[in-house]
Amino acid sequence: xxxxxxxxxxxxxxxxxxSPLAIFLLWALVTSQGAVPPTIxxxxxxxxxxxxxxxxxxxxxxxxxxHISASLWRVGIAFVAGSVLGITFGLLRGRVPxxxxxxxxxxxxxxxxxxxxxxxxxxLWFGIGELSKILLIFLSVFLIMMVNAQAGSRSxxxxxxxxxxxMGAGRWQTFRFVxxxxxxxxxxxxxxxxxxxxxxxxxxxxxxxGDRGLGFVILDASSFFRTTYVFAxxxxxxxxxxxxxxxxxxxxxxIVHWEGKS
Numbered sequence: 001x002x003x004x005x006x007x008x009x010x011x012x013x014x015x016x017x018x019s020p021l022a023i024f025l026l027w028a029l030v031t032s033q034g035a036v037p038p039t040i041x042x043x044x045x046x047x048x049x050x051x052x053x054x055x056x057x058x059x060x061x062x063x064x065x066x067h068i069s070a071s072l073w074r075v076g077i078a079f080v081a082g083s084v085l086g087i088t089f090g091l092l093r094g095r096v097p098x099x100x101x102x103x104x105x106x107x108x109x110x111x112x113x114x115x116x117x118x119x120x121x122x123x124l125w126f127g128i129g130e131l132s133k134i135l136l137i138f139l140s141v142f143l144i145m146m147v148n149a150q151a152g153s154r155s156x157x158x159x160x161x162x163x164x165x166x167m168g169a170g171r172w173q174t175f176r177f178v179x180x181x182x183x184x185x186x187x188x189x190x191x192x193x194x195x196x197x198x199x200x201x202x203x204x205x206x207x208x209x210g211d212r213g214l215g216f217v218i219l220d221a222s223s224f225f226r227t228t229y230v231f232a233x234x235x236x237x238x239x240x241x242x243x244x245x246x247x248x249x250x251x252x253x254x255i256v257h258w259e260g261k262s
Contacts, residue, residue, distance in 0.1 A: 042228045047235070050228035059217050059229065068236065070212040074205065075198050078134045082141025083194065087187055090149025095179065100150070111143045115201050128209035136205040141194040148190025152183030188252035192245055199241045 024044060030036055031043035038046065054064040093100040115136055126132035156179045164174045206215030214233050221229035 039225055039227050042231060046228045047231045050226075051232040051235070054217075054229065054232060060211060060220060062212060064217075067212055067214055067217055068240075071202055071206075071214045071237075072240070074130070074133050074213065075137060075202055078137035079141050079195060079198050082138040082198075083145050083191060086142040086145025086190075086194075087149045090146040090151075091153045091175075091179070091183060093146065094150040094153025094183070095175070103146070107143060107146065110139070111147075115140055115204050119204065133205040133210075137198050137201045140197050140201050144194040144197060145187070145190050148186050148193070149183060152186030152190075153179055155186065156182035184256045185252075188248065188256055192248050192252075195244050195248060196241055199237055199244075202237070 027041075028044050031038070031041055058064050059067060089099070089103065093103055118136065118139070122132040122136055126135060164178045202213070203215035203218060206213045206219065210216060214237050218230050218233040218237075221227070221233065
């Protein structure tokens with residue numbers, strides 16, 4: 001059994017390494033043959049040179065680590081606040097019909113609206129400073145987490161609830177030891193989805209102005225057709241997304257250790 005599991009693990013790791021390597025080799029092959037103009041698809045070497053240039057000299061007179069920290073601060077604040085409030089209200093919506101009734105129409109009206117469509121309103125209401133950027137990301141994270149937490153809390157088996165109540169568990173004990181563990185898998189999935197969405201909205205939020213952040217780097221570079229810097233900025237955001245996703249997935253395996261073992 002252990003040898004089978006180890007073999008499957010080695011195969012998984014091999015495929016995880018080979019897939020990006022294959023993409024990289026295809027990218028290098030296409031650009032080396034001149035099939036696509038460099039302004040549309042630069043070579044990996046050109047992107048690497050721009051990446052090194054940004055590390056050494058920064059971008060637009062500002063160090064690249066300043067751009068990275070500005071983006072991480074915006075995403076971090078919005079992600080934490082949106083997750084905490086979204087999980088709280090989602091769990092309440094899943095267990096208290098009156099709260100669900102209060103939120104169902106406003107949340108379902110706002111949820112389908114693309115964040116880009118909200119930018120003009122956010123500029124009018126909150127200006128072009130940090131608040132508007134953070135709130136735009138916050139709203140997206142909040143809605144995703146609320147839906148996932150609500151679905152998770154409603155997935156709790158009725159038999160488990162009745163068993164806890166028959167053993168004398170109060171409302172808080174039932175919630176803590178029955179409802180919350182049932183909702184955790186959906187909540188952790190929601191965290192992974194909302195982090196990816198937060199990084200996507202980051203670029204849109206940095207349309208609101210300012211001179212710091214990876215979104216600013218991408219948008220400014222694209223305005224001047226500096227495609228290699230656009231790719232370097234995109235890859236940086238992708239790496240942040242990969243690291244954060246793997247981190248949340250690791251936490252999910254540690255916290256929701258019972259998932260798939262019943």
